[in-house]
Structure formats: structure tokens, C-alpha cells
Amino acid sequence: DGGITQSPKYLFRKEGQNVTLSCEQNLNHDAMYWYRQDPGQGLRLIYYSQIVNDFQKGDIAEGYSVSREKKESFPLTVTSAQKNPTAFYLCASSSYGAGGTDTQYFGPGTRLTVL
């Protein structure tokens, strides 16, 4: 897991509620990412941020929102507009954003379940 932490590990949400997933990194990485993983499937990109105070939509951004006010933090809010939010959410970070290619390192994940 390196220097990337996610909390909580498990999260339960009632329908109609917004919930926020935390992601913090102490690797001094410029770029951070949020992915969604459904059972037996690969990772799909929700949002990414290549620099503080800037972020871009990924492939499945509808029903999610993010902020990047600090370099080390990239919280993800799952809104009530997300119709099927039950999934495993993974945060990642990398040294470079737009300036080159580098490995993305992942946090331990948050499993969100809608009751």
C-alpha cells in the first residue's frame, strides 16, 4: 500500500445519502486517481487530478464528485445520483501528471455497500 491511505475500509450507505471516501498520500506525488472495481472485473477510472486545484472526469464520473485542495488529499464523494454505487473503490497516485509516465501506486481500497 505504500504511503497511500484510504478510509474507511468498509462503508455502508442508505439510499439517497451522500458519502465521502478519504484518500491521503505522503509520497509527494502530483497526480491522484479514483477507480471503481466491480466483482471479477478490472478498474474503471472515475476522476483524476494531475495538479492541486485541478481535476478531470474519467470514464464513469456521473454521480461522483471530487476536490483537490491539498496535494496530499483527494476525497471522493459518492452522491445520491449514482444509481449503483456498491463497489470497491481504489485511490492511486503517481509522480507525474501531465509531465510524463510513471507507475500508479494504489491504496488499500474502500468497500462501499448500499443498504
Place this chain on the structure above:
Amino acid sequence: GESVGLHLPTLSVQEGDNSIINCAYSNSASDYFIWYKQESGKGPQFIIDIRSNMDKRQGQRVTVLLNKTVKHLSLQIAATQPGDSAVYFCAENYGAGNMLTFGGGTRLMVKP
């Protein structure tokens, strides 16, 4: 983006044997590839990477081979151990910036 896929969804090997996990990619412009290992309930763990100017790269008990002619990537694990049991993903860099496309994953099962 273009897709990255895997030939075999499940691979079962005997402990001590060598394992080979394959991955096909379709974006000829991709210049960076990564293999990740994901254990149940955990985040993906970086194993090894390779850039497009290389054909082979070795790590500890792992080797990645890149064949750009047929757009094929493979991960070889030597002397497979029970602790190697996991799902393995390949990923390719695409487009502007450090963006990755992930394959669907291959489950490796090691029999004692």
C-alpha cells in the same frame, strides 16, 4: 480508449512450476506497461513495468516480455509459490498524461 485484454481468465499451476500470464493490447501508441498483483480485498500491488523501448525486463522471480509486433505482453513467474495466488492485471499507458487502461485480470491459483 482502446482496450487491454487477457487471454486466460484463470490459470492453475503446481507449486514450484513456472507461470505465464498473457495480455494483449490494441493501442500501438502505448509506450508504458505495468503488471499489478491484487489479493482478495486489497488494492493492486505494483510488480514490474516495462517501456516500449525494451523487449524484456527482469525482477525478482518475475520477467515481463513485450512483443510490439503482435502487441502482446506477458508476465512470467518463476518457481510459483502459494503466496503468488492472486489476480494479475496488465495496464497500458494511453493518451496524454499518465493515464492507464486496465485489462480484466487473470486469476492465478497455485496448487500445493
